[in-house]
Amino acid sequence: MNIQDNLNNIKSTLPEDVTLVAVSKTKPISDLMEAYNAGQRIFGENKIQEMVEKHEDMPKDIEWHMIGHVQRNKVKYMAEFVSLIHGVESFKLLKEINKQAKKHNRIINCLLQIKIAEEDSKFGMSATDAATLLQSDEFSDLKHIKITGVMGMATFTDDMKQVETEFKFLKHTFSELKNINTELNTISMGMSGDYKLAIECGSTMVRVGSSIFGSRNYK
Numbered sequence: 001m002n003i004q005d006n007l008n009n010i011k012s013t014l015p016e017d018v019t020l021v022a023v024s025k026t027k028p029i030s031d032l033m034e035a036y037n038a039g040q041r042i043f044g045e046n047k048i049q050e051m052v053e054k055h056e057d058m059p060k061d062i063e064w065h066m067i068g069h070v071q072r073n074k075v076k077y078m079a080e081f082v083s084l085i086h087g088v089e090s091f092k093l094l095k096e097i098n099k100q101a102k103k104h105n106r107i108i109n110c111l112l113q114i115k116i117a118e119e120d121s122k123f124g125m126s127a128t129d130a131a132t133l134l135q136s137d138e139f140s141d142l143k144h145i146k147i148t149g150v151m152g153m154a155t156f157t158d159d160m161k162q163v164e165t166e167f168k169f170l171k172h173t174f175s176e177l178k179n180i181n182t183e184l185n186t187i188s189m190g191m192s193g194d195y196k197l198a199i200e201c202g203s204t205m206v207r208v209g210s211s212i213f214g215s216r217n218y219k
Contacts, residue, residue: 167197
């Protein structure tokens with residue numbers, strides 16, 4: 001199947017209220033344009049430099065999502081155009097995003113990344129820290145960011161019961177945080193191998209790459 005067929009196939013399985021982020025990291029612009037021409041407008045990248053280069057060369061009605069780990073010193077490169085930053089896992093990062101957004105007179109939407117996996121390699125803050133952050137005076141001073149929801153990455157495992165438990169924990173965390181901030185509306189969880197399970201557990205945004213573009217070549 002080609003990219004257009006893959007995309008249409010996945011979209012046909014998604015409920016109306018679930019947003020599809022096409023994860024295009026490492027893929028050439030020609031592949032992205034094939035998805036774009038098939039109607040896809042939201043693309044996710046995990047390296048800021050790669051996203052900047054693609055943004056410069058591609059149509060300007062694309063929503064770019066930064067889905068990877070964000071280094072504070074690189075926020076300035078994407079602050080002018082990024083639509084949503086998924087991986088916000090510290091107040092320091094939030095402060096930097098706010099500072100760079102202010103320079104462009106923008107409000108940048110962000111998701112708090114909650115650590116739901118058992119793996120040490122996964123980033124994220126605890127549910128308690130997220131709740132504390134949302135209620136802090138320092139947070140209320142940030143006028144150029146908007147927290148719109150949460151993001152989580154499940155453990156890389158074939159044990160779907162464990163993945164399901166982690167997804168349900170993120171949904172529970174979202175519900176708790178929504179009691180603090182009623183404007184939260186996004187739960188970003190689920191990738192190519194588990195997005196259907198994620199949707200069953202309450203996901204409103206799935207990040208799908210290899211099922212659209214094929215496997216990646218990291219060489």
